[in-house]
Amino acid sequence: MSIKKKKKIPYGQILLHIIFIVTCLTYILPFVLLLSISFSNEDAIAQYGYTIFPKVFDTSAYKMIFENPGQLINSYITTITFTAITVFLSLVFKSLLAYPLSRSTFRFKKAITIFLTITMMFGGGLIPTYIIYTKILHLGNTIWVYILPGLVSAWDIVIIRTFFQGIPESLPESAKIDGASELRIYFNIMLPLSTPVLATIGFTTMIGKWNDWNTALIYIRDSKLFSLQYMLQKILREVDFVEKMATENSQLAEYSVPKESMRYAMAMLAAGPMLVVFPFFQKYFVKGMTVGAVKG
């Protein structure tokens, strides 16, 4: 019976593959479309519309961006800076708070857990937060507004704490009896054993920060401090933004700017790194998903 089955053509499997290939095309083609538009000739776009493959191949959009890359470079520097600082600091702050919560002997565990849980359920809301951040903390138009507010998030702390709890408590206990301070236990024992969860949290933080557009939307007016994604949003929304970028410090007449393809070229230049990096880090992302699902 089973031998017979093996000889049969696996129609079911073929059908499944077809379903998935079609589905995956709906994921890949949109990105191909963006790429294609960025390499399309402006006149061809006007005539034929957007196409999955460029009708007339043209790199002038990229050329024009690289001739006057001021805004792109500024946004890259800003984004890389705040992403790197946030990933590093948030791992320190989050794990530092998660470690005591993982210790069963810690007397203030309950109080701090409640303190954390409240932040998950209730906040100031957009307007009060905006007023406090700008009027009292003076974070408006500074790079710190990208970094500081999100450094400590209750969800991530719960995930890290759960991971710490998986490490046998006899380890920190015995180190303590040998006279190690808690800070040393945290730094020399807990952290080295926790690289998987730290990588996962670090990576999700990185993605979140790289894709951050709403912070700039609310708090940043200085174009030097625009994040990449916010710059992209401006390009998509404001037709003349891309024109301004291209014609700044140059003698180009406005009509010669390939506005449409430049928009998409910018999108590709801003999203490109993530598209390349993504397959390598994907497993951490997936792990984070399943780690987060197991709550202690």
Added chain:
Amino acid sequence: MNIKGKTLATNVSKKKKKDYALRGNLELLMLTLPGIIMLLIFHYLPMFGIPIAFKDYNPNLGIYKSPWNGFENFEYFFTSSDAWRITRNTVAYSMSFLFLGIVVAVTVALLLFNLRSRIGVKVYNTIMILPKFMSMVLIAYIVYALFNPAAGLINQIIAAFGGPSDIDWYSKPEAWPFILTYVHLWQMAGMNSIIYYASLMGVDESLYEAADLDGANVWQKTWHISIPQLIPIMTMLTILGFGSIMSGDFGLFYQTTRDVGTLYPTTDIINTYTFRGLTGGNYTVSAAVGLFQSIVGFVMVMTVNLIVKKVSPENSMF
């Protein structure tokens, strides 16, 4: 070592342990301080701005010196036509995203589970997770490339089938519930199916083997073994989803619609509305709406947690 010496040693270490515990508690408390201070400044401090919802705010006077005006801001909002529109949109989208999202995620997980090729699972799953790594702005580019009235791909396709080629999608509010739902499901399917797929991988292999011996086909195995396995997670995620029914995905609604005013009847949610209050300088009403949203959300979460505590205590949040 003799027995006497041993007990002595344990006695000493017990006392020592107590000292260590005391000192340890203080040390541990010190370690939590940086995080706690950050939360106090960046999360708790903004809560002191909430009174603005009950004030006639004057930027020159600041929140605390501005005169109170009771519930006027709330009244203004609840008597406006916006109140019903944005509440309805927020809740309706959340509900449809919640239920359709589960259906789609479970379907993808089941399909992946039935796929025999390990490489296939990996490749397809990786591709379907892609949009989760992309910012909403890039998704908005895709939507714009598809629905742009002049050059968009959708209009070209419609024209190819003999339809009109100049449909202005950004002035057709009736189309956007479908577009937004599709975009959301498309974006989440890969990621959300993982948790179900992982659960399916944990099913006892022998169940399927026994079913095979009994001559069960794929559908029967799916219906009688796989789906029952997923029901607890589905229930949990549904209940938890109700907790966030009042908070919409600001990025989806703000970016993919390009915040076009003509689309508001079907695309304006509480989050986009409060944001416009910020840019439009209408702080007080916006803060009132935000507070209304937080309070309803808070009540929902508390209720949901209470239910979860009854149904499966290990999954409750607190």
